[in-house]
Amino acid sequence: MTPGSAKTVGGNLHRSSRGRRHQWFVLFAALVTALVALALPPLTLEQQFWIILVPVAVFGLSHGGADPFILKRLVARRPNALPFAMALYFLTSLVFVGMIWFFPVLALLVFLLLSIWHFGFTDVAYLSSSPNSLLIWLSGSLPVLGPILGHPEQTSELFAWLISHEAETVIATLSIAAPILAMLWLVAFGLLVFHHYYHLGGRVLAELVLVAAAMVLLPPLLAFAFYFCIIHSVRHFLSIAEYRLGESEIKQVLGFLAQKSAPATLAAMAIALLAWAALAWWSPASSLLVEAVRVMFWGLAALTLPHGFVVKLWWDHSTGEKEL
Numbered sequence: 509m510t511p512g513s514a515k516t517v518g519g520n521l522h523r524s525s526r527g528r529r530h531q532w533f534v535l536f537a538a539l540v541t542a543l544v545a546l547a548l549p550p551l552t553l554e555q556q557f558w559i560i561l562v563p564v565a566v567f568g569l570s571h572g573g574a575d576p577f578i579l580k581r582l583v584a585r586r587p588n589a590l591p592f593a594m595a596l597y598f599l600t601s602l603v604f605v606g607m608i609w610f611f612p613v614l615a616l617l618v619f620l621l622l623s624i625w626h627f628g629f630t631d632v633a634y635l636s637s638s639p640n641s642l643l644i645w646l647s648g649s650l651p652v653l654g655p656i657l658g659h660p661e662q663t664s665e666l667f668a669w670l671i672s673h674e675a676e677t678v679i680a681t682l683s684i685a686a687p688i689l690a691m692l693w694l695v696a697f698g699l700l701v702f703h704h705y706y707h708l709g710g711r712v713l714a715e716l717v718l719v720a721a722a723m724v725l726l727p728p729l730l731a732f733a734f735y736f737c738i739i740h741s742v743r744h745f746l747s748i749a750e751y752r753l754g755e756s757e758i759k760q761v762l763g764f765l766a767q768k769s770a771p772a773t774l775a776a777m778a779i780a781l782l783a784w785a786a787l788a789w790w791s792p793a794s795s796l797l798v799e800a801v802r803v804m805f806w807g808l809a810a811l812t813l814p815h816g817f818v819v820k821l822w823w824d825h826s827t828g829e830k831e832l
Contacts, residue, residue: 559730615806
């Protein structure tokens with residue numbers, strides 16, 4: 509562990525009893541999900557979208573609902589700075605919206621890289637007691653690389669919807685990039701096993717393998733929902749509970765999360781519905797499904813930029829008193 513890291517929020521999560529129990533749950537859920545995926549009939553993107561809509565909108569989206577309270581914690585010594593911090597948060601989202609509007613291809617690349625980084629350091633905090641760049645890349649890239657490798661045509665169609673390009677162009681690009689990225693992932697995994705097996709142990713490596721299998725085998729939208737809701741969001745909830753309620757009962761944990769996340773979650777849902785309606789009105793000939801997918805993923809993208817940096821600042825923050 510790097511000096512002083514044990515005194516930060518992120519540095520302490522590795523020792524969390526809830527985090528260890530959740531990791532066992534992830535191993536079991538990923539194994540079951542991978543086996544179920546083998547028996548799934550082919551699902552269209554529309555069928556997948558309606559399956560994941562409620563979990564992502566309610567459970568996944570709400571994991572960022574406590575960001576205002578994290579900001580409040582970060583500026584606790586300068587409470588007058590909170591309005592400026594909130595304004596910067598929303599301004600950052602608006603800047604990303606501008607990138608989406610004018611440079612959608614660049615926005616998609618930035619979103620994917622941000623997601624890999626954000627997912628990666630979230631996992632590493634629960635899997636290792638010290639920073640590990642290989643582990644960040646290996647874990648964080650799974651929900652992006654897995655669907656590309658397992659279902660390249662549907663994933664390409666999703667990307668094409670987001671950037672308003674032909675799916676064939678995206679498929680041609682991914683057909684070149686995917687094997688290279690897969691080879692890099694396997695090399696990095698080999699290096700991790702060779703250099704860090706004693707430190708990490710078999711349970712961490714088993715999580716990488718089983719989650720990778722689930723990401724490759726599941727249809728792309730189901731793979732995203734599994735990782736986003738079951739792994740990433742739960743670990744974020746656990747970090748909030750750990751530094752607000754300590755070892756309180758699970759009912760208190762859930763009550764706290766609902767109380768803190770509900771207002772921002774409901775507001776985000778309302779904005780998403782308005783955006784969907786506006787896009788349908790702006791271009792009535794367009795597909796409602798395509799517009800819904802754009803609203804969902806571009807909305808998440810616009811929030812990922814400020815959310816990722818806020819969480820990282822908080823996790824690098826000195827723990828002090830466990831009060832969010």
